[in-house]
Amino acid sequence: MSTQVATTQWHETMHIDDLWDGDMAPVEVDGTKVLLVNVGGDVKAYLNRCPHQAWALDEGDLDGETLTCIRHMWTFDVTDGTGINPDDECLTTFGCEVGDDGVIRVDVG
Numbered sequence: 001m002s003t004q005v006a007t008t009q010w011h012e013t014m015h016i017d018d019l020w021d022g023d024m025a026p027v028e029v030d031g032t033k034v035l036l037v038n039v040g041g042d043v044k045a046y047l048n049r050c051p052h053q054a055w056a057l058d059e060g061d062l063d064g065e066t067l068t069c070i071r072h073m074w075t076f077d078v079t080d081g082t083g084i085n086p087d088d089e090c091l092t093t094f095g096c097e098v099g100d101d102g103v104i105r106v107d108v109g
């Protein structure tokens with residue numbers, strides 16, 4: 001019998017000084033398009049594709065904790081990726097940390 005152990009593979013992205021509170025930025029991590037969002041100093045990482053029709057979310061509008069996809073105006077809570085309208089969809093979330101060196105690292109699995 002074999003056991004699979006999930007391992008975290010952190011990839012360096014950008015420095016926290018380049019992602020101010022209330023900002024979002026697209027980055028590519030190991031071939032995956034990722035959206036970084038600084039929400040009140042807490043950095044989140046999501047797949048940079050709208051769950052509706054895969055539009056790039058970084059082209060949308062971030063207002064406080066609400067991200068609006070520019071394509072058809074679906075809205076999401078960027079504190080946890082849950083859908084606001086509609087509320088039965090959510091963003092794909094990735095592991096994210098800010099190191100002591102200020103570098104934002106993301107694990108895309």
Ligand code: FES
Nearest residue numbers: 050052053069072
């Ligand atoms: S592609 Fe984002 S709301 Fe339709």
